[in-house]
Amino acid sequence: MSDAKTNLPGDAAPQSDRHPSDVILETRDLTKHYGGVHALEGANFTLRRGEHVAIMGDNGAGKSTFVRQITGVEQRTRGDIIFNGRPVQFAGPLEAREAGIETVFQTLALADHLDVSDNLFLGREKIRFRLGPFSILDYRAMHGATLEALERTGVKIPNIHNTIERMSGGQRQCVAIARTATFHSKLTIMDEPTAALGVQETAQVENIVRTLKEAGEPLILISHNMRQVMDLVDRIVVFRRGRIVANLKRDETDGQDVVAYITGAKTQPEYVGEGAA
């Protein structure tokens, strides 16, 4: 992406002596044990700037565990996470968010009684007059930025003054996703964003994902929907029993192939030695 190129001499170079600057996220030997349960074992994963990667796998394969380690929801057992050229250890999801990782959770983190722009700017309101906790809100600027963000992501919402509680599941999901676009997050993670949505609403969320792609914003998408994955992403990483068993370019694979990796019928040669079976 052109963005990454222009960043090269400036902020990326000093931190990148042992690390290629076009990599936004890398995990090395990322492992999580819950007592005796090895939920995630030695995950080595790379995500380049502007790249959209899907994570697939059966229930309990370690997909959500993997994401929870990255976003700081849980603390890893061992391994390294390098985000934007720096090793990171987030104490909580809030720290991850401040660092630029926006997560769209299955259960939406929206305040139902507030409207769209209130939710987009919750916790980082635009201020017209600073007065500690009683700082005056700049509604006009927030509405303007909201409309801009909705336009950029292609989200259509009938009336941004409506409260979230009056919106459909798809509209809510769109608001949650639009939030990531408002703040130019460095990495967006979506955990089954369309699992609970109807056909038309799913189409809308997928449109937003395409818009993020066009804008060069990197994305990790957890999904069970094969058609969606094949439509949207550049690369598919398959998890099975807590291990990565395949790393497939979208153009070089097909649905049947991916299913074979998910079910355990196939394992890529480079992952066999690591004991995935």
Added chain:
Amino acid sequence: MANTAHGIGGLKYDPRKRTKPPELNVLLALVLIIVTFEVLGWLLYRDSFLFNTRDNVDAIFNWARLNIIILQVSIIGIIAIGVTQVIISGGIDLSSGSIVGATAMIVMSFAQTELVNGNPNPKAVFGAWAMDLPVIVPILVGLACGLVAGCINGLLIAYTRIPPFIATLGMMVSARGLSKWWTNGQPVSFPTEGFAALGKGMMPVVYFIALAILFHLILRQTVYGKHTYATGSNEDAARMSGINVARHKVLIYTLAGMLASIAAIVLSSKNLTAQAGMGGMYELDAIAMSVIGGVSLAGGRGSIIGTVLGALIFGVIISGFTFLKLDAYYQEMVKGAIIVGAVVLDQWRQRRTAAGM
């Protein structure tokens, strides 16, 4: 059906789904209640509730009655402004009535005058050093009382994670104990003229309206207000968004305590005396005003305008019952029924919204 950037789907614009201000319903209820009293008045006594019927007074409305309606709810209304914010944030405050009692006792002790009709003040709490102090002293002492009590409430709720119901119940009992202990149950009386002027005549109404406007603006226009609604609406989302929810709760309960202490200052000044039992059951009336005004006990919903309308409904009902020459006991029974009715209505409204209607 509109098309999105990628030409698929889109969402219908449905004007019926536009959010209508819920205060309209409360206003409608207020009007209906007034009309009911008006009709009953004509049927039973050939008299008007709202309009002037005396020939020797040149006015359209019965101003004396209207003044009483708002005067008798203003002091509890001041408390309700704080309680409204607490409930919007998803909490509850049972301690406000007792904070009124304790603050009134302490405030009055610093507002006494040395000589009553040439004799030493018979109710003097402190020595001569606390007599005839400038009026700012009891005001500051009172605000400090509310600040401390509210802050303790907030700290308990935010940092020990005990339910607001329990924390403020504890404060309710303790503050009432404090107000009795302060003078061993004796009333404190004979304030200075300056202090007595604070709550004279229609002054309580002036404070009520001014504070209502101030806090309406604060809730609508400031970060504090936005975070109060967010906390009550979805506390986890608020926390995930970077709001320091614990610190915010301390601030909300502190403000509620201070509003209760303002009510105490006005009330003791108006009554020219403070008694240990002052403000009893005010907390429930304040909660009732908020709930009648459309503040949801589940949090996230409500407004100061609604609470002011709720307070007016309260006042109209009390005046209306007096006007119809009904016993005061009926007032309380009906008041109770109205509170329950308002909560039922709120629950029903929530289910309707949840069902996407």
